Amino acid sequence: MSRLREWIIDRAKKHHFLLKLIRKIRFIRNRMRSLFYSFLRINENLIIFESYMGRQYSDSPKALYLELLDNTRFKFVWVFKNPDIHKVGKNTIKVKYGSKEYYKYYARAKYWITNSRLNEAIVKRKGQVYIQCWHGTPLKRLGYDIKKTNNAMNTLDDIKKKYSDDSKRYDYMISPSRYCTNIFKSAFNLKDNVIIKETGYPRNDSLFKYSKNDIKCIKKKFKISSKKKIILYAPTWRDNQHASGIGYTYKFGIDLDVLKKYLSKDYVILFRTHYFVNNKIDLEKYKDFIIDVSEYEDINDLYIISDYLITDYSSVMFDYANLKKPIIYYMYDYDEYRGEIRDFYFDLKDLPGPIIRAEDKKKLCEIIQKYNFDKYKVKYERFNKKFNYLDSDSSSKKVVKECILDAKNKTNY
CATH class of the missing domain: 3.40.50.12580 (CDP-glycerol glycerophosphotransferase, C-terminal domain)
Known part of the structure; x- marks a missing residue:
């Protein structure tokens, strides 16, 4: 089956309309999964984390998770491509990326925390809060700022749509500088209702604490x-x-x-x-x-x-x-x-x-x-x-305080 899938995708790449058709079919299937769980009640104390599309237990999502871990008010979910190889803390559930549980917990969690674009099929509901940490300060152009591309998988329009579809769901975006804030606004085509928090990157806290x-x-x-x-x-x-x-x-x-x-x-x-x-x-x-x-x-x-x-x-x-x-x-x-x-x-x-x-x-x-x-x-x-003027040993504390603990969240959906 995997060889057949690879053959189909390889042929589809050579005929862009076929690739778009395959993506559309996949999107509809996954959107239906997400909608199926959208009747579930949102758990106000549930937070779901994802790093690099489920590839890692790392980066700013991990830093924020560790900052929150001792707060008994919350329960946590981590998304992984391979849940068995990752060890997480107490009050934490691991789910497989793309599984039924994956869509179920995204439907139930009050807070979503990730550092890369989220699966476009996931339906964000009123009352849910999406905190986008992003995974780096850009040198090379991103999203809407890309003027030309030799991308093997996506056209310019594809790239812009992916960034725009994701950013429409954001409530907060984390920034380490005014430079990044300005780029994020243009590259992600951010609307005025997205709150950009200039706190520094949570993931860099440890660079100021090591011995x-x-x-x-x-x-x-x-x-x-x-x-x-x-x-x-x-x-x-x-x-x-x-x-x-x-x-x-x-x-x-x-x-x-x-x-x-x-x-x-x-x-x-x-x-x-x-x-x-x-x-x-x-x-x-x-x-x-x-x-x-x-x-x-x-x-x-x-x-x-x-x-x-x-x-x-x-x-x-x-x-x-x-x-x-x-x-x-x-x-x-x-x-x-x-x-x-x-x-x-x-x-x-x-x-x-x-x-x-x-x-x-x-x-x-x-x-x-x-x-x-x-x-x-x-x-x-x-x-x-x-x-890097905002990076410090306390960016995680700032994000947790301003986006979760003290926030009066009026969410975008």
Whole structure:
């Protein structure tokens, strides 16, 4: 059955009207499931959480959940693609993404908390409160702000509709800066009745609370020697890299053999793909040098233990900047990305670190070995002042207080 499904979807991609038909049929089926449970009474003390469309137990939804966990007034539901692999706290039910229970609990929960777009088939009812945390400060254009696309699965109109359909249900959207607030308004086509809370990202609270012992314990978990410096390599996904039956894929733009030759003596690389990427990358050849941490849920742990970040166009750069540690921008496909895939919201010259815009096998190694942080200190301060000035150790408390505990919620539906 799965092979037949893959074959149908592969053919549908080549004929866009077929893909739209399949999506329409799926939407109608799921909308009927949601409507079936819409007669159930809303539980005023039930909160449902979802992170990265059920892929993880992480990010701002997790931070808010942990902030609320000791409040005996509430009961909680977590949505997962694979509920069996996740451990959650007390008074918490786990449900499988897309199951009957999934639609039932979305119908019953007073509060919805997520960090990505929610299943469009779910019906939001009067009295329910949708808190959208989003999963990062954008460098690359989003939603309505995208002017051109090579997306393998969606046209520009498809993208705009997905963002608009989701944002119509929002009551609150969480923002870490005025910069983000302005972008969210345009990219999500937000209406005036959506309340944007500029509180900082709850997920970044832990970046202001960790201890030396936390670092020691996390390194021990990965069996990393205290003598080694740690590089976190976290690139984003490419809209145009997609494989039938797999989904979005990632192709290395870095020559791993060169990195191993020049860096393996003193460094370890933690490699983390974007959550959209589904292909497995064989790193067996580099097992003593590169650790694949793509399945490790709490990226903040990786930020905390690493000495450097290498990224490209990913929003991880903004979160990592809170730690005031070196960032290197390896944009080997810059011309293609900006010209054919996505444009950016601001000039890259403002980034607080060196930028490599073409494949250069040795330049990256040289920059890592000779990195001069003082050279980028002023840019770093400007960067954090613009993008991260609201991040702190108490954003979770602010969101819970302002959106749940003290809020007089007049909901959108």
